[in-house]
Amino acid sequence: MVSLDSSEFDSEAELECYEDNIKEWNEEMCQAFMRKLSKDLKEGQALERTANLIEEPWLPEYIQPEEKVEEWTKPDLDEGEESQDEERWIWELDKGEESQEIEDSEANEEDDDDAPYVERLAFYKKETGLLDAVQTGVGQLNGRPVALGVMDFRFLAGSMGCVVGEKITRLIEYATNNLLPLIILSASGGARVHEGSLSLMQMAKISAALYDYQSNKRLFYISILTSPTTGGVTASFAMLGDIIITEPGTFVAFAGPRVVQQILNETIPEEEQEAEALFEKGFFDLIVPRHLLKNVISELLNLHAL
Structure with missing residues (x-):
């Protein structure tokens, strides 16, 4: 307000x-x-389950610098070859896939916790085909241009390190310079502990970019929280949206039950950190099933444009 x-x-x-x-x-x-x-x-207009959120997700070099893609051009591909820019990381929101559940055992069994950080990065890059835990780009939602960031929990639990922080910051700056609505989908275990204070710095860096975007330019940021969203991501950009949306049953917290148990020796009922309980306390604006997200977001963008 x-x-x-x-x-x-x-x-x-x-x-x-x-x-x-x-x-x-x-x-x-x-x-x-x-x-x-x-x-x-x-x-029945909101029940088109097969439509993709984004059309033509070609990524300019400014948004994703490590991908040497010519600005605003479709990359040349050999027949049968797929571009990483073209992968369905765009989140086909209308397919109704269930959010990932947070569990202590969710870490990949093939990954050794004692392995050097560089080796773990190489493992997850090979395992997921991603460069890091977020993908960013621009596209259209029902014909309206938007800037989009999507976090991927498969890559080191969606943790936020320097690369994630830089890509999200550049996405926000791009949206600011081009007066685009911004949508960020969060799925993260928080700041990446392997990078120490540098990962924590990303919280302030992203929040500062959002301040310019929201307060100075008065543009529209929609934050969508999927399960789980925790730690430094919850404590920064995930909760700074002009509109904050989550899905039914989403786990959202700063610290999970196991961490609270270890530090405070207290037990938190699991349902207290789920979307429905937090919605009652004013944490979110809307709880929307995934297959309805596209139409809800489109209506919000239309209202903001009035």
């Missing part, structure tokens, strides 16, 4: 009247959105 300076008004009554008008306008916009969404659902 925008903070109002009372010195800009001639009297307290004028300020109070202005605040009431803003509140009434917000309520009317919310009601209009819900009516439109309800109408779409009844007409």
Whole structure:
């Protein structure tokens, strides 16, 4: 909510009247959105489960510098060869795939925890085909240009290191310079401990870029939390969205139950760190099943453009 300076008004009554008008306008916009969404659902427009979120996900060099892709051009491919830019990391949100569950045993059994960090990076690059735990790009959502970042929990538990922080920061800066709406999907175990304080620095760096994007340029950022979203990601950009959306049953926390048990010797009921309980406490704006996300996001972007 925008903070109002009372010195800009001639009297307290004028300020109070202005605040009431803003509140009434917000309520009317919310009601209009819900009516439109309800109408779409009844007409079946929100149930197209096969549509992709992004069209033409070609990544400019500015967004993803380690991929030497010519800016705004489709890479030349031999017949049968697939480009990493073209992979379905775009998250086909309408397919209704279930979010990954956070478990202590989820670490890949082939990966040795005592292996050097460089070797672990090489292993996950080979295992996932990704360069790191986030993919960024630009595309269109129902014809509207958007900037998109998608985290991948398969790569070192989606942890945020220097590469992840730099790519997300550059994505935000690109969206700022080109006045694009921003969507970031989070799935992360938090800051990458292997990189020490450098990984923690990414929290401040990304948050600073978002401040310029949201406060100075007044652009629109939608944060989508998938399961699990924890640690430094939760404590930074994941919770800074103008609109924060999560899925049913999503695990969201700063520290998981096992960590809390070890440090505080207290047990937290599992359901207290799930989306439904946190929604009741005001952590999120919406809980949306994955197959409805595309239409909900599209309506939010349309409302913001009014």
